[in-house]
Amino acid sequence: KAGVTQTPRYLIKTRGQQVTLSCSPISGHRSVSWYQQTPGQGLQFLFEYFSETQRNKGNFPGRFSGRQFSNSRSEMNVSTLELGDSALYLCASSLLAAMNTGELFFGEGSRLTVL
């Protein structure tokens, strides 16, 4: 069974641009959550989708948005990029409808550098 796949793996953008990241969950997993990882800050929760609906959102500005498609694939978008948005963006899928009660399967992440 294929794991969680994230694309692109690496990307470089400049301030003010926008970026779209993609995540394909494990087959059969309907919950997809996104995290921002920066040194010293751990994994900061961005949002979680289940069956194409955003169920939860973290404390990030409106520049961060996402969506989920009918095949459970998810995308996140960051508009008007700032230097501080440079980070590793991880997505995770869960077999369970309640994503906070069982194992999360992470992708390898998309490393975004904003210049």
Place this chain on the structure above:
Amino acid sequence: GENVEQHPSTLSVQEGDSAVIKCTYSDSASNYFPWYKQELGKRPQLIIDIRSNVGEKKDQRIAVTLNKTAKHFSLHITETQPEDSAVYFCAASISGNKLVFGAGTILRVKS
């Protein structure tokens, strides 16, 4: 509140020694506490988890303890090996179907 504090931020141990990482949480409704290991350049992976109806769980050299009254839980690694070197994250479930992660602990096992 939605907060998980993790200590220490870095931990160096000699091969064969034990390592302990501690986390505290604030939501009294938290009932699921996983630990993830992230090796350098790799994805985080679940290594052990515990639910609020038990106080301790072991899996070979790894154990987790939970003190619900004090709202803290700990990861214990015995007989550490170089391959245990990684970043370890604790997490706690909170109300509203959320999972909050600690800031991580960099564990270095010196051989």
